[in-house]
Amino acid sequence: RSDGITVTESxxxxxxxxxxxxxxxxxxxxxxxxxxxNLEEKVESMSHEVKKLARLHSNRHxxxxxxxxxxxxxxxxxxxxxxxxxxxxxxLRTPIYTDKIITSQSNAAIxxxxxxxxxxxxxxxxxxxKVEILVLRGDFCSDGQESWTEEExxxxxxxxxxxxxxxxxxxxxxxxxxxxxxxGKIRFREGSSRTPSRKFIVGGRVCMNRKIGGIRVQEAxxxxxxxxxxxNEANEKRHPPRLDDEVYRLEEISRDGIYHRRLKNVxxxxxxxxxxxxxxxADVLREMVLEIKKRxxxxxxxxxxxxxxxxxxxxxxxxxxxxxxxVVIFFNCVHDLVGAIFYGVYVSRDNFDPAKKAQAYELKxxxxxxxxxxxxxxxxxxxxxxxxxSSTHSTLDAAFILGPDVALxx
Numbered sequence: 001r002s003d004g005i006t007v008t009e010s011x012x013x014x015x016x017x018x019x020x021x022x023x024x025x026x027x028x029x030x031x032x033x034x035x036x037x038n039l040e041e042k043v044e045s046m047s048h049e050v051k052k053l054a055r056l057h058s059n060r061h062x063x064x065x066x067x068x069x070x071x072x073x074x075x076x077x078x079x080x081x082x083x084x085x086x087x088x089x090x091x092l093r094t095p096i097y098t099d100k101i102i103t104s105q106s107n108a109a110i111x112x113x114x115x116x117x118x119x120x121x122x123x124x125x126x127x128x129x130k131v132e133i134l135v136l137r138g139d140f141c142s143d144g145q146e147s148w149t150e151e152e153x154x155x156x157x158x159x160x161x162x163x164x165x166x167x168x169x170x171x172x173x174x175x176x177x178x179x180x181x182x183x184g185k186i187r188f189r190e191g192s193s194r195t196p197s198r199k200f201i202v203g204g205r206v207c208m209n210r211k212i213g214g215i216r217v218q219e220a221x222x223x224x225x226x227x228x229x230x231x232n233e234a235n236e237k238r239h240p241p242r243l244d245d246e247v248y249r250l251e252e253i254s255r256d257g258i259y260h261r262r263l264k265n266v267x268x269x270x271x272x273x274x275x276x277x278x279x280x281x282a283d284v285l286r287e288m289v290l291e292i293k294k295r296x297x298x299x300x301x302x303x304x305x306x307x308x309x310x311x312x313x314x315x316x317x318x319x320x321x322x323x324x325x326x327v328v329i330f331f332n333c334v335h336d337l338v339g340a341i342f343y344g345v346y347v348s349r350d351n352f353d354p355a356k357k358a359q360a361y362e363l364k365x366x367x368x369x370x371x372x373x374x375x376x377x378x379x380x381x382x383x384x385x386x387x388x389x390s391s392t393h394s395t396l397d398a399a400f401i402l403g404p405d406v407a408l409x410x
Contacts, residue, residue, distance in 0.1 A: 083117050086131065086204050086220035089180070097230040098188050101170070102202075109182040112174070112204050112220055122179040126215065129176050130207040133186060134158075135167040138199025138224040153219045158200060161190055167200065173207065192227040199224035240308035243272040243334070250274065251305040252298040259290055274306055275334035280368060309334075316376035317385050320367035329363050330378060330385050335371045337364055339385070346384055 089111040090104035104110045112131055114121050121127050140156040141148065158167045166172070171184025192200045204220040235255050238245060247263050247270055248255040266289050268274055277285045282303075286292045292299050314333040321328050328341040339348040340360045347356060367374070378385040 083115075083218075084121075084126070084215060085115055085218035086112055086206065087115050088112050088202075088204065088220050088222050092202065092222060092225055094225060095236060096188065096225055096227050097233045098191050098227060099230050100233075101185050101187050109184070110186075111180060111182050112176075113180040114176060114206075114217065115179075120179045126217070127176055127179040129217075130173060131176060131181060131204050132173045132207050133168065133183060133202065133204050134172065135188075136201040136203045136221065137195055138192065138197030138201055140201055140203075141221065142197075147218065150216070150219075153203070153205070156201075157203075158195065161194070165189070188227045190227075191229045192225075193229075197224065198226060200227050201225070237305070239305075240310055241271045241305060243270065243275075243309055243311075243314070245271045247271055247274050250302055252302045262290055265289075271306055271309060272334060275309065275336070276371075278303065278306065279331075279334055279336040280371065315380040317378035317380055318371065318374040318376055319378050319385070320363065320370070320374060322363055327359060327363060329360050329367065331367070331371060331374075332380075333376075337361075338380070341385075348383065 090106070090108075092110070093103045093105050093107055096102060102110070112133075114126050114129065135158045136153070136156040137158050140153075159165075160167055167189055168186055169189045170186040172186060174181040174183055188200070192198055201224050202222040206217045235248065237251055238249055241249055246255075247253060247268055248257070248260045250271060253259045253263070263269075263274070266277075268277055268289070274285075277289070286295075286299055290299075311332060311334070316333055317338070318331045318335070319328050320331070326343050330338050330340065332338050337349055337360065339346060340352075340356065340363075341347075342356060342359075349360070352360060376388075378387050380386075
């Protein structure tokens with residue numbers, strides 16, 4: 001039996017040694033991959049610098065021997081040296097993720113047109129040209145220049161990972177019709193994080209094999225954008241967040257992470273739920289629900305992000321009356337105290353004096369347990385609460401609520 005135990009222990013020791021060796025090999029492999037990626041970025045950056053020097057030399061040579069560009073006879077150009085260029089008519093809707101169809105800011109197809117100065121060219125050969133869409137590195141025209149050579153543009157075209165394939169996928173070409181075209185379904189195949197600038201630029205040009213009579217049409221470019229890995233979309237953080245957003249859209253809360261699970265356990269599913277719990281008792285939310293024992297940067301970022309919510313389209317209010325009926329406090333749609341009526345005069349929370357603040361917050365403590373069942377029987381109209389017509393339980397009529405300025409005048 002002792003021999004059997006010895007053999008078993010030896011096998012276990014060998015297994016542990018092999019496992020440690022494998023872990024060491026994996027760490028070395030990961031380190032080598034990081035170094036290779038860094039080296040690739042440095043080589044790419046050096047390549048950009050070499051190309052810049054080559055272009056400078058080429059431009060100096062061109063300045064000594066200028067050449068004229070032939071123009072297509074019959075093209076509708078305003079003058080021989082007209083500013084002919086492609087131009088995107090829409091901006092990109094952000095955020096942008098890999099393998100997701102890119103759209104305009106209005107969530108429609110992106111449009112591109114050809115212009116002579118500020119006028120769209122809607123007849124002639126240029127108005128029917130074929131346009132291709134491609135991607136440039138984010139450092140193109142970083143100095144704000146508005147004109148460039150064809151060589152400058154082409155030298156900034158982004159290559160796929162390991163310099164293979166295209167960064168874009170989908171319908172990457174379109175035919176102009178009367179000088180304008182709507183692009184098809186286009187998506188990024190990879191993110192922009194590997195590039196030195198961490199950004200990509202969507203560009204467009206007339207197809208190189210279809211130049212019209214040698215006319216130089218300047219390429220179209222959009223603003224640089226960050227392209228994120230689609231695997232990060234689940235944790236996308238909106239700025240500002242919406243009330244109906246899932247609560248994991250807030251900073252510091254990851255989908256299915258520990259904070260998300262703790263919030264779901266107490267039925268806090270949305271940003272609105274989070275704000276109601278925060279306004280009801282911030283300490284309970286922090287310490288008891290999230291189990292954050294002391295104030296931290298994570299907690300502060302979480303709260304700050306939640307409070308960015310825009311409530312302008314949610315004017316409804318809840319009212320809570322004192323026993324005597326001479327004080328009424330008002331809560332907005334996320335149960336935050338916004339003001340109070342003291343003896344018929346409305347005062348916003350920001351204008352409470354110490355005595356009114358103490359009175360209002362004491363009444364707020366009494367209301368805490370009833371906030372979820374109180375009806376929305378007022379709306380904020382301008383800077384004053386106004387009772388909704390269907391509300392009959394309140395003895396206060398909106399017509400008798402005075403603002404502090406009106407009260408002073410009386």
